[in-house]
Amino acid sequence: MAMLSLRDMPIRRQILAVTLLVAVLALLIAGAAVIVTESFLFRASMQRELEALAEIVGDNSTAALQFDDAGVATDTLNALRARPHMVSACLYTSDGSFFAGYLRPGTSECAPVSARDGVHATAGAITASRSIILENRKIGALTLRYDTGELAERTRMYGAIVIGILAVSILIAFVLASQLRNSIAGPIARLATAAGSVSQRGDYTLRVAKDSGHEVGALVDAFNGMLAAVQSRERELRDARNSLQTTLISIGDAVISTDTEGLIVFANPVACALLRCPVADMHGRQIDSVFRIVNEFSRTPVENPVRKVLRERAIAGLENHTILIAADGSEIPIDDSAAPIQQDGQLLGVVLVFRDVTERRRAQRDSAYLAAIVQSFDDAIVGTSPEGVVQTWNDGAQRLFGYSAGEMIGRSMRVVMPAGRQQEEDTILQSILAGKPVVHLETVRLRKDGSSIEISLTVSPIRDKSGRLVGVSRVAHDITEQKRQAEQMRQTQKLESLGVLAGGIAHDFNNLLTGILGNASLAMEDTQLHSATREAIAAVIEASDRAAQLAQQMLAYSGKGRFVVEDIDFSARVRHTLPLIRSAVPPAVELKLDLAAGLPPVEADPAQMQQLLMNLIINAAESIPEGKHGVVEIATRLVDGVPGPQILFEVRDTGSGMSEETKARIFDPFFTTKFTGRGLGLSAVMGIVRGHNGSIAVSSTLGQGTVFRVLLPVSAGRMPKQAEAKAPAVTPTNGNPATGLVLVVDDEPVVRKIATIALERAGYSVAVAEDGARGVEAFRREAGRLRCVILDLTMPVMSGEEALTQMKSIRAEIPIILSSGFNEAQAVRQFEGKGLAGFLQKPYKAAALLTAVRKVANGA
């Protein structure tokens, strides 16, 4: 308690009190110490003196004691009278009885001998007791008693001095303390007053006068400095607050701040505008009543972000699709965020910022739409910077080049340019920079997988509103396929034209051959021929047959050869043809067979298949250098294909292989690498394959060998085993005489001649027509007498097909036989339902002609 009051005492009194207290205490303590020490010392010295005295007196009294001379002893002792403080000096004999002594007047008795020699204190006196020893024998004892009154006197004296000094000191201390007080307490008191009035009035312009150089002076300086700092801080704060206020009011977004309960403390004009609520109405209201938000679609209320922040003490953003409902009921899509206002970890309130995003949404939708257009565009659309750095990369670009947007954005377009075309980028950019509106070119680019593609590229500048170049847009269209197809078309056209040529040639050829063969066969019928002549004619026939085969190859190549369609097991066909193959292949060549069993059938002409087999295998065998050991592998397999399963026929050889140039031309007609060869073998193969809706592929490595792969579609089972092209109700009659009229319609005079001779020899009468029109005319004329008609397919003026139709319309029951160099199956298919009675393959021998006529004529 006392301490507390000391602390609260005013400084001036404290200083005084403390100083005086200190001074007094110090002096008292010092004085007491001095006195105590002094008295202690004095007592000690007294004791020592007494002891010494006792010794001397004792010594002096020894003889008196020994000689029993009390008088002398007494005299000696009496000498001590001189000391006013000596109370008693007494000698005792060895048995303790009194011998001689001196007693101070007023003292009644001697101090007794104590058990031990020495000085001991008694009340108000000290007594020295000493044994008197002579020749090691105690002969008596001496006691001296001293009055300590002297001591008391001295103590009193000292005490008086001390008090005197004390008094003086206190006085001096008082004076000094007052000085100190003034130098310290004064300024402090002034500081206290100033501080009090500053905090009370908020007046930071006050300053305190400094009148001393020591710490208090420094304190005054510091105080003044602090006031100055606070003053300027106050000013800054005021300015800041003002500017903050201005900022918040000027800010483009809506700002509302609430306290920790959610009551609105501040709302800027934009907020009021958006909420359609005047400022006055907002203050002090609950945020939830003013800021009402619902989900755009479900219309359910959304949690107020202010509440969320108050709960979680973290920044909260709004969920998407939120609509603000203003005071007047209008709905505004908004974006917002709320944040806690914290200071030193303490939550002071929440600040909510929001904005109308109607415009932004609209812009977003538009831009999203545009972006979608670009993305969905089939072609590649790439946007780059004016320096050629990719900035946008649509799905089309990914499809075309193989790189994803992530892989290309930030890189140069050179990535997709082949090595040889790198300068194109420079050229393109230069042109664009030079101001060219558009750059078109067809060029080659590299996909991610390394394959090259041909593209049609359109490059145009992207300019901003001010016309400044901000980018380059490139639209690329893949023309690889286009080009390939064009190439293929050209190739096909070439082949087709060749085919047409070949077909044409074959056709004429066939006709001529018919003449040769027909006449030769007729001649052979003359029984009067010389054997030599007969041989010669036989040779002519043989040569003609071979020529016919050649024509057949050509027709096969052109895809128009004789066609008999059957379901063929390819493996079986290979086996069937094996003897033929073996005889055609040199013995040094090893034949390996890998023929799959149970192959589904292929719709094919067996003869043509044979031709195909033979051509390929012989070709393979001939590629092996003569005399060297080589292997030809023949394999058949069922494989999956498009549109359905296919039969694979593969011929692999270990021959000399082909170069790229050779491989490109092997299927060309009349192209051969062999000395003996007409170059038609593989062309025929190609034609056969195409005619069967198959495909052929070749791969070869120069010096190692070649593989031919033929794919043929599996039969759909449509084709019956036998082509039913025959005319209905043909009854074979043997002994029927060959009579009647036969009409031969053919544009080739030789054919007409042959047919006429053969038929007339057989007994028929013959009428001829040289084209379709005349044929119909003749038909009309002779319809009553006609037995049958032999009609050529390809004729000028009117084709065989047209003629047939007309004839049938004139008289349907007359059988008509079609004759052509082209394949039967095709003809049959073509004329299905048109009532063809039969088919005669050119070139035909007379016998064939007659057989065909006989077959159909008998029905008439």
Place this chain on the structure above:
Amino acid sequence: MTSDSHTRALRRIGTLLLLVAYVCPCASAEAAAEIRTEAEVKAAFLFNFTKFVTWPPSAFEASNSPLSICILGDDPFGKMLDQLVDGEAVGGRKVVVDRLHGEPVPKACQVVFVGKTERRAAVMEKFGPGVLTVGDGADFLRDGGMIAFVLDRGHVRFDINQRAASQSDLSLSARLLNVARSVQR
């Protein structure tokens, strides 16, 4: 070493003194020594003198020679002195009593009590140095003696001729001189 006799003697003295003290513990004490005989007192004194005198080493035969108190002539002490000195030592030397029949042998006696019947002066002249001469009567000193017993108002006291003592190479303690009735220097 305290002998029974000595103790008894002392006790006797002590008892006397005690009685005196009991009777009169006042300022000036007067020892009533009448109870002791004169001879006793003198014997005691004689012995006690040895305690207050310093002999030179030459006064002794050897360093371990006893301190002899010799009695020449009349022996007034009888057994008293013997009893007194029995077992006593002074200055580290045993105190013995000898009775002389003639002149002392040099160095044989350190103290000679010269009895009355002899021609003291002449005898004492023959003594060598280092001999304390003690006798009765004040004229003893005239005769050349050093310490003379006298009776003073009934008390046995003594006078001292210090000059004579110093001439014999003897040193007398001031304390002794103090107690003497008179001292001739």
